[in-house]
Amino acid sequence: MRYLTRRLVHAGFLFIGVSFFSFALLQWAPGDFFDELRLNPRISAQTIDGLRAEYGLDQSLPVRYERWLASIAQGDLGYSIAYNSPVGPLIAVRARNTLVLTGCAMIVAWALAIPLGIYTAASRRSWLSRSIGVATSTLLTIPDLLLFLCLLLLAVRTGWVPAGGMFSASTTLDATGADAALWPNIKDLAAHLFLPAAGLALVTLPALIRHVRSAMIDVLDSPFLRAARGHGIPRARLLFHYALPVAANPLISLFGFSIATMLSASLIAEVVLSWPGLGPLLIEATLSRDVYVVVATVLLSAGFLVFGILVSDLLLFAVDPRIRQE
Amino acid sequence: MSAANAPLLRVAGLAKTYTQRGGFIGANHIVHAFEDVSLSVEIGSTLAIVGESGAGKSSLARCLALLEHPDRGEIWHNGRNVAALSAADLAPFRREVQLIFQDSTSALNPRLSAVELIAEPLLIQRIGTPAHRRDRARELMRSVGLAPESANKCPLEFSGGQRQRIALARALALQPKLLILDEALSNLDVAHQDAMLNLLATLQAAHALAYIHISHDLRLVSQFAGEVAVMHKGKIVERAPAADLFARPQHAYTRELLAAMPPLETLLLERSA
Amino acid sequence: MRRNAKLAIALTLLVIFHSAVLFAGFLAPYGFAQQDRDLPFAPPTGIHFVDASPRWHARPFVYGFADDPDNPGAYRADTAAVYPIHFFVQGAPYKIAGVLSARTHLFGVEDPGRIFLMGADSFGRDQFARFLFGGQLSLLAGVLAAVLSVALGIVIGGIAGFHGGWLDDLLMRGGELFLALPWLYLLFAVRAALPLDVSQAQVFLLLVAVVGLIGWARPARMIRGVALSAKERNFVLAARGFGASRTYLLRRHILPEAYGVILTQLTLLIPQYILAEVTLTFLGLGVGEPMASWGTLLAALQQYYVLSTYWWMFLPAVLLVPLFLAYYAAADAVQERLKSVAL
Numbered sequence: 018m019r020y021l022t023r024r025l026v027h028a029g030f031l032f033i034g035v036s037f038f039s040f041a042l043l044q045w046a047p048g049d050f051f052d053e054l055r056l057n058p059r060i061s062a063q064t065i066d067g068l069r070a071e072y073g074l075d076q077s078l079p080v081r082y083e084r085w086l087a088s089i090a091q092g093d094l095g096y097s098i099a100y101n102s103p104v105g106p107l108i109a110v111r112a113r114n115t116l117v118l119t120g121c122a123m124i125v126a127w128a129l130a131i132p133l134g135i136y137t138a139a140s141r142r143s144w145l146s147r148s149i150g151v152a153t154s155t156l157l158t159i160p161d162l163l164l165f166l167c168l169l170l171l172a173v174r175t176g177w178v179p180a181g182g183m184f185s186a187s188t189t190l191d192a193t194g195a196d197a198a199l200w201p202n203i204k205d206l207a208a209h210l211f212l213p214a215a216g217l218a219l220v221t222l223p224a225l226i227r228h229v230r231s232a233m234i235d236v237l238d239s240p241f242l243r244a245a246r247g248h249g250i251p252r253a254r255l256l257f258h259y260a261l262p263v264a265a266n267p268l269i270s271l272f273g274f275s276i277a278t279m280l281s282a283s284l285i286a287e288v289v290l291s292w293p294g295l296g297p298l299l300i301e302a303t304l305s306r307d308v309y310v311v312v313a314t315v316l317l318s319a320g321f322l323v324f325g326i327l328v329s330d331l332l333l334f335a336v337d338p339r340i341r342q343e
Numbered sequence: 344m345s346a347a348n349a350p351l352l353r354v355a356g357l358a359k360t361y362t363q364r365g366g367f368i369g370a371n372h373i374v375h376a377f378e379d380v381s382l383s384v385e386i387g388s389t390l391a392i393v394g395e396s397g398a399g400k401s402s403l404a405r406c407l408a409l410l411e412h413p414d415r416g417e418i419w420h421n422g423r424n425v426a427a428l429s430a431a432d433l434a435p436f437r438r439e440v441q442l443i444f445q446d447s448t449s450a451l452n453p454r455l456s457a458v459e460l461i462a463e464p465l466l467i468q469r470i471g472t473p474a475h476r477r478d479r480a481r482e483l484m485r486s487v488g489l490a491p492e493s494a495n496k497c498p499l500e501f502s503g504g505q506r507q508r509i510a511l512a513r514a515l516a517l518q519p520k521l522l523i524l525d526e527a528l529s530n531l532d533v534a535h536q537d538a539m540l541n542l543l544a545t546l547q548a549a550h551a552l553a554y555i556h557i558s559h560d561l562r563l564v565s566q567f568a569g570e571v572a573v574m575h576k577g578k579i580v581e582r583a584p585a586a587d588l589f590a591r592p593q594h595a596y597t598r599e600l601l602a603a604m605p606p607l608e609t610l611l612l613e614r615s616a
Numbered sequence: 617m618r619r620n621a622k623l624a625i626a627l628t629l630l631v632i633f634h635s636a637v638l639f640a641g642f643l644a645p646y647g648f649a650q651q652d653r654d655l656p657f658a659p660p661t662g663i664h665f666v667d668a669s670p671r672w673h674a675r676p677f678v679y680g681f682a683d684d685p686d687n688p689g690a691y692r693a694d695t696a697a698v699y700p701i702h703f704f705v706q707g708a709p710y711k712i713a714g715v716l717s718a719r720t721h722l723f724g725v726e727d728p729g730r731i732f733l734m735g736a737d738s739f740g741r742d743q744f745a746r747f748l749f750g751g752q753l754s755l756l757a758g759v760l761a762a763v764l765s766v767a768l769g770i771v772i773g774g775i776a777g778f779h780g781g782w783l784d785d786l787l788m789r790g791g792e793l794f795l796a797l798p799w800l801y802l803l804f805a806v807r808a809a810l811p812l813d814v815s816q817a818q819v820f821l822l823l824v825a826v827v828g829l830i831g832w833a834r835p836a837r838m839i840r841g842v843a844l845s846a847k848e849r850n851f852v853l854a855a856r857g858f859g860a861s862r863t864y865l866l867r868r869h870i871l872p873e874a875y876g877v878i879l880t881q882l883t884l885l886i887p888q889y890i891l892a893e894v895t896l897t898f899l900g901l902g903v904g905e906p907m908a909s910w911g912t913l914l915a916a917l918q919q920y921y922v923l924s925t926y927w928w929m930f931l932p933a934v935l936l937v938p939l940f941l942a943y944y945a946a947a948d949a950v951q952e953r954l955k956s957v958a959l
Contacts, residue, residue: 030789031792031793031796034790034793035793035797038793038805039805042805042806042808042809157944158937158940158941158944159937159940160891160894160933160936160937160940161891161895162891162894162895162898162914162933163933163934163936163937166914166917166923166930166933169920169923170923170924170930173920173923173924174924180920274796277796277797277798277799278798280798280800280801281798281799281800281801284798284800284801284804285800285895285899288899289918299801299804300804300899300900300901302808303804303807303808303901304900304901306808308808308809311804311805311808312805314801315801315802315804315805318797318798318801319797319798319801322796322797322798323796326796405853408857409857410853410856410857430859433859434859437857437858437859438859441857442854442857444850444853444854446850449849449850449851450850450851450853450854451851451854452851452869454872463855463858464858467855467858467859467860467864468858468859510854513854517858
């Protein structure tokens with residue numbers, strides 16, 4: 018229980034740290050966003066002052082931080098100038114799309130990394146292991162950007178998969194005004210999901226394989242496993258019943274951290290492959306100085322990350338008896 | 344007590360406790376290294392502190408040399424309580440009291456050459472020019488029996504015994520009055536130990552050096568110590584001139600230690616006492 | 617032996633790349649902003665020794681461009697127009713390292729001929745020249761940002777490791793914050809806080825500063841580890857016994873222990889930061905037109921028709937691969953060296 022409390026407190030601190038950082042950013046942005054409104058001749062100076070007071074922009078920093086935190090807690094994430102709407106609903110859809118993409122990519126990446134990592138650790142000398150090693154090294158040196166561009170090129174040239182967007186134009190148009198629902202259009206979604214998810218998985222896969230491999234090697238070379246081998250326990254059982262549970266500890270921690278890498282990579286993927294997620298939103302917002310959107314996006318991505326780390330901590334607790342004993 | 348008879352170092356009620364932090368939410372782990380240690384060292388004398396291998400003795404050695412700060416107690420040197428001084432005021436103390444470590448390999452920075460290592464105290468205390476420091480370093484090498492030609496070699500190119508000599512030469516650079524040897528001979532074989540003991544005796548006679556030998560080896564200590572203090576579980580349980588201690592041990596633990604020595608040597612000891 | 621060969625090749629590649637970029641003005645036949653509106657998206661010019669007659673020339677030459685009647689917008693070689701390649705020609709002025717002025721270029725052809733080794737973009741600008749000049753920006757940004765990160769890491773990690781206690785805790789928790797977050801999002805957030813309308817030079821410096829400031833956490837953590845273990849070493853204790861000040865200890869005994877780690881971190885961070893600059897500029901948040909950075913070169917690829925028709929526009933991205941390979945190989949070699957010394 019103490020472990021859980023510790024991890025919860027830790028997650029809390031992390032999140033507060035990010036929120037403060039984001040808030041500070043908001044304040045540092047030279048001029049506030051109402052400067053943009055001021056350019057609009059139809060809005061009088063009094064209205065702007067009134068809006069200022071309403072948003073509490075004339076108060077001191079701690080007061081503003083408090084009010085900002087309070088409003089976040091209530092779900093009010095600010096207002097977007099560019100889209101002329103509250104940030105909350107705007108972000109919600111994009112967040113859902115990013116989650117769909119990164120979720121799929123995570124599943125694919127880990128589904129490949131675990132068996133490949135285990136295999137290359139267990140049979141270190143086989144030619145297959147060595148080829149996989151070469152492939153991962155190659156993939157590691159290819160910059161993310163290049164990989165996504167290549168995938169895009171592949172799609173455009175061959176037309177096997179759609180080269181961008183989340184749904185086909187017809188699907189989006191069908192849904193009258195509201196955003197297209199996921200489940201009814203699952204086949205269309207899957208076709209569009211293929212390219213970005215594959216790209217994301219490819220980009221994070223090599224590092225994952227390496228880590229799984231080294232975690233497994235650490236366990237396989239340890240005395241207790243050598244003793245088990247000496248007892249004549251069959252190889253498969255050795256791997257899955259003895260080695261894997263011990264290797265699970267560092268791997269679950271790795272899972273938490275791989276979310277960060279995945280999120281960063283997804284930003285590029287979404288932009289290059291035109292996936293309507295948080296990435297393109299963030300870029301637009303940065304270019305148009307739509308600070309509330311920027312802050313909310315950063316906060317949200319940090320939130321995903323912190324949540325992911327917390328989940329991995331919980332998993333660790335459930336899986337590793339040593340942690341339960343602490 | 345006139346100034347001429349004042350002890351070189353007088354220690355009163357010294358104590359040190361280590362607390363291991365238990366992390367963010369967790370109990371702290373407390374270890375008492377030593378408590379209520381009082382002793383004094385006369386000029387040119389040799390005091391041996393013996394006891395079982397454990398944290399107490401080394402920790403005491405470091406506190407005596409003020410490499411670590413004691414939690415309680417006083418250390419009197421030249422009329423000042425050096426335990427209460429700030430780092431800036433400690434320079435005179437540092438010149439007079441030096442420590443030699445048990446492991447010569449870790450005590451010498453492997454990246455530096457022998458002459459740089461030996462000259463380092465002079466460099467730190469800003470004594471002399473670089474050329475003068477090098478000469479003095481070579482002189483010191485000669486005085487501890489090292490060939491000055493090997494001045495530019497790195498510590499790993501020397502043997503264990505030779506490395507301890509480098510450490511000794513370095514400790515002598517500032518012309519100290521007291522050397523604290525923290526199990527300094529324990530890692531050497533018997534032949535080297537003998538050689539070192541002879542060297543130490545020669546230096547003591549030449550420079551009126553005082554020594555504090557920290558050791559777990561009673562046999563070794565019996566060969567040269569003037570006074571012996573026995574440490575047990577962080578406290579000094581008995582202190583007496585060497586001959587008295589070996590002939591008439593008072594404390595149960597001292598008797599235990601003596602009993603643990605091989606019989607032939609006990610015989611030799613009693614004969615020499 | 618093989619290990620040394622790998623390091624030698626890696627270092628050679630790095631030297632070649634960096635020198636080529638440094639002498640961009642000399643190596644490139646044209647300036648990076650020099651446009652030729654008549655030749656948008658010209659393909660790379662082939663270098664020939666034998667012309668259509670067939671006649672063999674001692675001096676290599678290129679053909680002129682002519683519009684391809686079958687393919688509007690495409691070109692074919694005009695075998696009637698032969699332009700020999702001259703070496704050490706006088707051309708557009710440039711500056712080496714921003715200081716020395718010169719006009720000599722390694723090679724060139726006479727007007728109206730064009731020698732596009734890597735083709736041209738939509739404005740008819742020589743991609744080879746833009747690649748070299750862009751490299752100046754991207755490589756410099758990467759190196760500067762990496763140096764900044766490592767320098768920050770040394771200061772913060774050194775203080776944390778050496779001081780220990782609550783300061784160490786505080787600094788490392790702060791670092792965790794930076795490590796745990798998706799760096800690209802952080803980068804954008806910081807970039808968003810900075811004004812958009814600044815001069816190109818300032819944008820460049822801001823970019824370097826932002827990228828460098830975000831990434832201090834990992835080098836700091838490694839250097840803190842070194843400082844923590846080094847400060848417990850007996851030779852540090854001995855030096856303290858001679859009255860050494862904290863600065864002396866850090867400078868003479870602790871920092872040298874960190875050299876290996878510092879070098880590894882640098883060789884690992886530089887390619888990452890180059891990529892960060894390229895990505896940022898690609899997404900429109902770095903330096904802008906007409907400055908060439910590898911990111912601006914690649915930005916053109918965001919349009920489908922460029923991507924699928926003009927393959928030479930891909931070359932800058934492809935050329936990044938051997939550069940990164942060289943850096944990673946160098947980092948590997950340094951790490952292996954470190955391990956063997958430590959043993």
